[in-house]
Amino acid sequence: MTNLKIIKAKRAGFCFGVKRAVELAFKSAKKSKGVYTLGPLIHNPQVIEKLSSEGVHPTENIDDKNINTLIIRTHGIPLQLHEMLKKKSFTIIDATCPFVKKAQQYAKLLSSEGYQVIIFGDEKHPEVIGLISYSGDDTIVLNSNSNIIKLKKKRVGVIVQTTQPANLFREFISKLVKDVKELKVFNTICNSTALRLNETKNIAQKVDLMIVAGGKNSANTTQLATFCRLSVPTYHVETAEEIQNDWFKQVSTVGITAGASTPEWIINEIEERIRYIGGNGDNGYPR
Numbered sequence: 001m002t003n004l005k006i007i008k009a010k011r012a013g014f015c016f017g018v019k020r021a022v023e024l025a026f027k028s029a030k031k032s033k034g035v036y037t038l039g040p041l042i043h044n045p046q047v048i049e050k051l052s053s054e055g056v057h058p059t060e061n062i063d064d065k066n067i068n069t070l071i072i073r074t075h076g077i078p079l080q081l082h083e084m085l086k087k088k089s090f091t092i093i094d095a096t097c098p099f100v101k102k103a104q105q106y107a108k109l110l111s112s113e114g115y116q117v118i119i120f121g122d123e124k125h126p127e128v129i130g131l132i133s134y135s136g137d138d139t140i141v142l143n144s145n146s147n148i149i150k151l152k153k154k155r156v157g158v159i160v161q162t163t164q165p166a167n168l169f170r171e172f173i174s175k176l177v178k179d180v181k182e183l184k185v186f187n188t189i190c191n192s193t194a195l196r197l198n199e200t201k202n203i204a205q206k207v208d209l210m211i212v213a214g215g216k217n218s219a220n221t222t223q224l225a226t227f228c229r230l231s232v233p234t235y236h237v238e239t240a241e242e243i244q245n246d247w248f249k250q251v252s253t254v255g256i257t258a259g260a261s262t263p264e265w266i267i268n269e270i271e272e273r274i275r276y277i278g279g280n281g282d283n284g285y286p287r
């Protein structure tokens, strides 16, 4: 099994928003003690562990007296909660992704202009829960499986959860347009997820095996693995240690991709391990 060819996705790993949030967290840890994140910063156990070893811990309890600095995650939080946090004595570091912030501003704008706001997305997702707080009491959350219910106002404004697939959003808008007199749409989709998925699908069609790196609890990593499995045998791993030599028997080309919450060091370790296996037969990996 020498000369194993590796194709690594250029967009593997942290998206802009996650990179920014993780950097802010590590920087805060250097500056002060008592740094907490409001819920786990990202869905990657290894990064959470690393943050924890530097003194950044997740918490759900905003009354915890140990908090000196509280970091808000990329998904953002509801406006009311933000107001509550401002009254506390600790420092707030807002790591809400700027793309999510933009969606929050559009939600507020639509509501202030008298539109009934529809959010296209998952009503249980923290980002959507945050958006609702900006868009008024008559906001409704719909997804591609929802029937368009009777709307209260003739003027309807739409925003979309940043990670929703663009094709489903387009279909939704074309259905909705038939039922409303006036429609204002802000396309707040962040294309980072779609670009990563497209690149991954392309690679999966060219290789014998795909390795997808990222937290087992990460929805976008799991989605990447699901799409890869449609084309090729695929393993979803969190670390290089999980990779087994047997997987590469009769494999000449392997693809590597990773979710938006997977750090570069894990992707590099995985690549290194595959290169080792590819260059050394089945002799194992130095542990």
Ligand code: SF4
Residues within 6 Å of the ligand: 015, 016, 017, 018, 074, 097, 098, 099, 100, 162, 163, 190, 191, 192, 193, 260
């Ligand atoms: S996927 Fe897009 S919107 Fe979400 S955190 Fe990353 S850059 Fe921001």
